[in-house]
Amino acid sequence: MTQRFRLPQGGVIERSQALTFEFDGAHYEGYRGDTLASALLANGVHLVARSFKYHRPRGIFSAGVEEPNALVQLARGARTEPNVRATTAELCEGLIATSQNCWPSLELDFGALAGTLSPLLPAGFYYKTFLWPPTPRAWLRYERFIRAAAGMGRAATEPDPDRYEHEYAHCDVLVVGGGAAGLAAARAAASTGVRVIVCDEGARFGGGLIGESETIDGTGATAWIDATVRDLAANPDVTLLPRTTAFGSYDGNMLALVERVTDHLASPPAHTPRQRLWKVRAGAAVLATGAHERAIAYANNDLPGTMLAHAARVYVRRYAVRPGTRAIVFTNNDSAYATALALQEAGIAVGGVVDARAEAELAGSLPRRARAAGLTILPNSVIVTALSPEDAPAGSNATWSASREAGIPRCTCAHSPAGVCGTTMRSRRSCRSPPRRRSSAPAP
């Protein structure tokens, strides 16, 4: 089995349907239901991108549309698309993805030299301010290289082979977001006999509830989602729009949605539009969009292996993927304890939970459960920096080189909402008590 980081069971993926895909020329295997990101993690691939300016190694940071790091190019001939978030790209048979903004390869990137020149490249540095050497001939020589450094991926060069269509729709209630709240709202509205449209950006309804172990009305999360979606789909007055993002709300409850009709298919069927623009006039709009986690800044929090706490939980629960072998969870609230428990359950060695709050504030049910599960909790502490496993100076690329050699990431680590997180086991030594803020922002 090639997916070394796939858990033997669990997850909301179709294990009977194995898919092969390619990333930077290497062949991997995943399952239907995976995203590109979860399939890469299942194969132990953490280094997937380079940052825009300093070409710092970047890994998979989130599990959804909020992904800032894992931007890849999908190679599909005339349909090639740059800057696709690996966390939202659905896996399909034969998918070919490549890294971008690196030369000659993702592992060995000359552009990373920019990091050593960073004192000379202030924020907002603009290449046309390059004034030396001052002759036009010299400019014509080096302009090529400077221009090549700009931009991330490559745009398609052939004409767009696809068609796009518009659709107008009217409904009494438009529900934006198909998670627990959205589905419950849609079911409540539909039960009164009104026309309902439910849209969700994901391929599957359920949102953050997918793969979770919570119960609703005494039913397991997955069973509840399935039953609710089945009820809604059976109702002729309800329209379910998966893979549809609402991107605008205008006067008079006019909402604009974009439906990605064929983007997830290996070869789109003929006479099918690629995307559909919906203009929906709704009697009422329910925004059940959920929330994104916010990371706490600390030095080197962009090292591959660093991940939002909720994202780590999603990879374990929804995709049955271990995002690493060892983890430290850094948080300032209770929700990350659920991640710590999920990671432990998945067989990941959780080095501890670093919590910025004082001991007295850790009385919630999740911290109690974490203690009962034997997790180490470090209250009143924050992570100030993440170090590479080789103890190289901060900011070096050593994490991924070590990972590649060993074939496994040395450590994963999870942030919490508004929480930071450590990246390596060593970062534990950098934990200080009492918390002391040090200005540390991720490099651009």
Next chain:
Amino acid sequence: MLLISCPWCGPRAQSEFTYGGDATVKRPPLDADEAVWAEFVYLRDNPAGPHEELWQHSAGCRQWLRVRRDTRTHEIVDSAPPRASPRDDR
């Protein structure tokens, strides 16, 4: 997009309508002062709040209508046939 209620067709999208300008201005007599004419041709109030406007349902029944719209909230307060408004006597 605004939802404008046409007195003949019911609520319709703004894209079916054409804006016809301020409904409160009244054409002066032909022999009026140049200053009066200049005001009629060029000068308009720009109220922050309810505004009387003329719209034509150009992609529908093609009737003109008088719409009261709040310029701050874009709320369509009221709409009526052009001559049915109480302010028509101005």
